[in-house]
Amino acid sequence: KAGVTQTPRYLIKTRGQQVTLSCSPISGHRSVSWYQQTPGQGLQFLFEYFSETQRNKGNFPGRFSGRQFSNSRSEMNVSTLELGDSALYLCASSLRTGKTYEQYFGPGTRLTVT
């Protein structure tokens, strides 16, 4: 089975622009979660989508949004980029087994805001 894929892998944007990142989950996985990783804050949860509905949300401003399509692929969008949005953005897909959602991560998108 193919793993989680993320596109693009690298991105350079200017302050004030917007960006869209894409994540394709492992086939059969219906849950997709997004995380932001920075040296100072570590890994922080952005949001989770399950069956096209946002199920969990982290403490990020409304500039960060996401969506999930019927094929479980997910996109996240960041509007009005700030320098502090420079980070590695990771998505993970998971499949429920009992009460457990074991998460599998993609390679990430490295976003640099200048």
Add this chain to the structure above:
Amino acid sequence: KQEVTQIPAALSVPEGENLVLNCSFTDSAIYNLQWFRQDPGKGLTSLLLIQSSQREQTSGRLNASLDKSSGRSTLYIAASQPGDSATYLCAVPYNQGGKLIFGQGTELSVKP
């Protein structure tokens, strides 16, 4: 509020040593705990997942234990190799879903 702590933040050992990485969490009502490995600039690789009903989980040279009552997990790496050099992260689910709370990680360096 669930908080996850990992000690030490960094560890440097000579090749061949056995080592233990620690993870503690404040809320013992967890469904499972997952250990990951991250190489610099890369995504996370799942190493082991321990269910709340399990005490241990093993994969090759890796052994993870879980003590829910004390809010602790350990990752034991036997006969360490330079290729084990990476950051190791533990994470617990926030609820029954796809939100994980991560520790800050332990950066491991294994010297040849």
